[in-house]
Amino acid sequence: MNEKDIKFLENIFKKYYFEHFDLFQSQERTNQREFGYQKFNSGMSRHISLKDSKELRLMLIQNVPSDVYCSNAYYSFPSLPMNEKEWLEADLIFDIDAKDLDLPCREKHVVGICSQCNEISQNKQKCSKCSSTKIDKKSLPCQICIDSSKKEVSKLVEILVSDFAISRENIQIFFSGNEGFHVYVFNSQFQNLGSRERSELVDYIMFKGALPEKFGMKKFKPDRNSFPDFSEGGWRGRFSKFAYGSKSNRSKTISGFLSSGYSNFQNTLDEASNQIGVKIDPNVTMDIHRIFRLPGSINSKSGLVKNQCENLDKFQPYTDSCFHSDELVEIIANCPVEFKLKNKKFGPYNNQKISIPTFAAVYLVCKNLATVA
Amino acid sequence: MLSLGQDEIAKYPFLADAGQYLRDKGFSLEQFGSDPDLKQLIIKAYERIEVAANGQIYKSDLSEDQVLKQSALPREVFSFLLAIVLLKLSNAHTLIKRFALAEARRAEKYLERDLGNISDESKKQLAVKVINDLFSIQVEKIEDNFVIPISDYIKHSINFHEREWKLINRHVENGLVFLSSHETVRLIRKELGSYINLKINNSKTPSMIPGFEEYVEKLVSLSKKFSSVIVTTGEYPPCIKHAIEVLEKGENLPHSGRFMLATYLLSKGQTVEQIVPLFKNAPDYNERVTTYQLNHLAGTSGSSTKYSCPSCEKLRTQSLCFATSECENIISPLQFGKRRIS
Numbered sequence: 001m002n003e004k005d006i007k008f009l010e011n012i013f014k015k016y017y018f019e020h021f022d023l024f025q026s027q028e029r030t031n032q033r034e035f036g037y038q039k040f041n042s043g044m045s046r047h048i049s050l051k052d053s054k055e056l057r058l059m060l061i062q063n064v065p066s067d068v069y070c071s072n073a074y075y076s077f078p079s080l081p082m083n084e085k086e087w088l089e090a091d092l093i094f095d096i097d098a099k100d101l102d103l104p105c106r107e108k109h110v111v112g113i114c115s116q117c118n119e120i121s122q123n124k125q126k127c128s129k130c131s132s133t134k135i136d137k138k139s140l141p142c143q144i145c146i147d148s149s150k151k152e153v154s155k156l157v158e159i160l161v162s163d164f165a166i167s168r169e170n171i172q173i174f175f176s177g178n179e180g181f182h183v184y185v186f187n188s189q190f191q192n193l194g195s196r197e198r199s200e201l202v203d204y205i206m207f208k209g210a211l212p213e214k215f216g217m218k219k220f221k222p223d224r225n226s227f228p229d230f231s232e233g234g235w236r237g238r239f240s241k242f243a244y245g246s247k248s249n250r251s252k253t254i255s256g257f258l259s260s261g262y263s264n265f266q267n268t269l270d271e272a273s274n275q276i277g278v279k280i281d282p283n284v285t286m287d288i289h290r291i292f293r294l295p296g297s298i299n300s301k302s303g304l305v306k307n308q309c310e311n312l313d314k315f316q317p318y319t320d321s322c323f324h325s326d327e328l329v330e331i332i333a334n335c336p337v338e339f340k341l342k343n344k345k346f347g348p349y350n351n352q353k354i355s356i357p358t359f360a361a362v363y364l365v366c367k368n369l370a371t372v373a
Numbered sequence: 374m375l376s377l378g379q380d381e382i383a384k385y386p387f388l389a390d391a392g393q394y395l396r397d398k399g400f401s402l403e404q405f406g407s408d409p410d411l412k413q414l415i416i417k418a419y420e421r422i423e424v425a426a427n428g429q430i431y432k433s434d435l436s437e438d439q440v441l442k443q444s445a446l447p448r449e450v451f452s453f454l455l456a457i458v459l460l461k462l463s464n465a466h467t468l469i470k471r472f473a474l475a476e477a478r479r480a481e482k483y484l485e486r487d488l489g490n491i492s493d494e495s496k497k498q499l500a501v502k503v504i505n506d507l508f509s510i511q512v513e514k515i516e517d518n519f520v521i522p523i524s525d526y527i528k529h530s531i532n533f534h535e536r537e538w539k540l541i542n543r544h545v546e547n548g549l550v551f552l553s554s555h556e557t558v559r560l561i562r563k564e565l566g567s568y569i570n571l572k573i574n575n576s577k578t579p580s581m582i583p584g585f586e587e588y589v590e591k592l593v594s595l596s597k598k599f600s601s602v603i604v605t606t607g608e609y610p611p612c613i614k615h616a617i618e619v620l621e622k623g624e625n626l627p628h629s630g631r632f633m634l635a636t637y638l639l640s641k642g643q644t645v646e647q648i649v650p651l652f653k654n655a656p657d658y659n660e661r662v663t664t665y666q667l668n669h670l671a672g673t674s675g676s677s678t679k680y681s682c683p684s685c686e687k688l689r690t691q692s693l694c695f696a697t698s699e700c701e702n703i704i705s706p707l708q709f710g711k712r713r714i715s
Contacts, residue, residue, distance in 0.1 A: 082678070115656060115657070133622075133623040133656075134623065134656040134657075136656065162546075163545050163546065163547075163548075164523060165549075189522050189523065189524040192524075193524055193527065193528070196531050196687070199686070200539065200540045201523075201527070202690055203540070203541055203690055204539075204545070207541060208689075208690070209541050210542060211536050211537055211539075211542045213537070214541075214542040214543075233546050234545050234546055235541060282690045282692075283628070283691060
């Protein structure tokens with residue numbers, strides 16, 4: 001990113017830090033968390049300890065970071081090197097990202113930027129100008145991406161509540177600021193679990209590793225009665241709804257399972273994992289030393305804010321997370337696909353000088369699809 | 374410490390304070406070496422270890438919760454205590470491990486029976502207390518099931534590599550995992566083994582006692598049977614091959630994949646300089662950054678923590694596992710291609 005663009009974004013971000021600091025959620029036990037930030041075109045500064053939100057505000061205004069992070073873990077000494085921090089516990093966190101959902105719409109709104117010659121096109125495999133295969137992909141997510149991600153969030157919350165007995169007031173949902181959602185679980189029985197233990201929770205939530213025997217299909221002498229019932233709780237119940245479709249189909253479906261045999265049943269379970277398992281990013285949940293984007297901060301991949309969704313169904317990130325002004329700015333935009341922000345359509349632009357509202361200009365500059373004129 | 378009755382000590386001898394027990398009964402170790410009647414117990418102790426070494430469970434004189442003869446009880450405890458003395462004197466670590474595991478499995482049987490005991494509430498309570506005190510698992514009985522909190526379950530179940538222990542293959546409801554008495558006890562087998570192992574390792578080694586020498590020597594030669602040589606084929610496991618292929622094609626390998634590849638190669642003795650060029654086709658390659666990160670993983674910069682290669686299980690969760698039939702029975706990519714020759 002060039003100096004002029006950085007200056008432009010820094011001014012906008014600084015304004016946001018001044019005017020919207022109330023959106024930064026005060027973190028429980030701030031003094032036990034590790035904070036970190038990145039500045040434009042620069043590396044990560046981490047192992048930062050802050051006493052309270054006043055110190056956070058100071059950090060934001062002094063450094064004007066592009067991205068701000070905070071650990072989900074609590075430490076005795078958050079500012080020391082990792083192995084001296086003394087890990088105490090960590091909130092359970094989940095990342096649901098539209099890019100992991102294998103959505104067919106992506107084809108239409110992912111743009112490739114060649115790392116060698118900066119050519120921008122919709123060709124994601126190879127640069128059409130210099131044939132390089134080093135392509136940096138930028139997505140401009142659509143409504144389908146958001147709706148599909150929301151569906152995954154709802155599936156996740158249902159499992160957290162009914163299987164893991166987590167109360168709804170201990171679950172918080174945030175728009176990630178780009179193309180997904182972050183879910184936090186506080187004060188649960190899982191606070192002190194390590195990484196390996198958390199990967200078991202991940203497999204559970206993703207419905208990975210299910211054995212035919214446990215879902216009704218025995219290897220030897222299979223028996224109709226061991227298949228799950230429609231009304232059962234947990235994954236057996238969810239699987240039966242997926243497999244039978246309706247209560248009345250149970251008997252017929254089981255006959256089908258029995259005649260097609262054990263290994264086909266394993267395939268059905270694997271298929272179920274793709275369909276009904278929740279598509280979370282396993283690495284995020286397993287990581288107990290992560291610094292995770294701070295609620296209330298701006299995501300520099302888009303200029304949008306990571307803010308809380310009180311009502312997930314009604315939440316519209318491209319309106320509700322867009323906090324920059326409508327003031328017009330001149331930019332040179334090169335964006336081959338259309339996008340929508342604050343209910344207005346923008347693009348496509350073919351290397352052209354345009355005058356557009358600041359919030360849209362920020363979005364394009366953050367995506368490297370425009371530069372300030 | 375739990376207060377134990379006579380038959381409980383016989384079932385769970387590792388819970389007793391060995392020295393105190395001998396003193397209470399009015400015996401010294403020397404007597405076992407010299408008194409011909411008591412010497413029988415050393416033979417019994419040796420047999421107890423031999424059975425364990427062969428992977429079997431020592432068949433007790435206690436049967437079906439009923440004690441055959443009153444005198445069998447102290448004999449049971451003595452043979453256990455003497456076995457520990459013999460193991461300490463022979464200093465055979467493989468035998469100690471095998472003995473601890475076999476004793477754990479023996480105790481497991483009693484725990485399971487006590488836990489499922491509907492007629493004697495006090496026996497059930499003792500089993501629940503052993504599990505609670507020793508392994509911090511809160512067990513509760515709901516109808517025919519034993520239920521434990523999910524977090525307690527996972528802390529123990531991750532020690533198993535069989536898929537049936539995965540949380541996904543368990544009845545989970547309302548924050549709890551539902552188990553049978555057999556499964557509840559099976560869950561702590563490894564920890565019970567480690568607990569007994571630790572107890573043996575922490576006990577003092579006495580100086581040689583006359584009358585014990587013959588059995589100590591027999592144990593030393595028995596332990597030699599269990600040493601083996603490991604050879605490796607040197608071939609990369611499929612997960613590593615796949616990661617290298619992805620990089621060679623210039624495609625993006627996720628952070629977790631790069632971590633796996635780097636830690637694997639570092640563990641196999643490659644240097645940072647040898648590994649750096651592998652990443653040069655990555656879309657975001659930067660030699661300085663790659664070198665910095667590799668040095669960090671190798672522990673030569675930063676926190677000096679050397680990062681280890683992730684387990685197969687973790688790689689499966691991260692969708693980085695491409696197992697073939699040759700991967701059977703391994704739990705880490707580092708074990709791929711290793712063969713044990715006895």
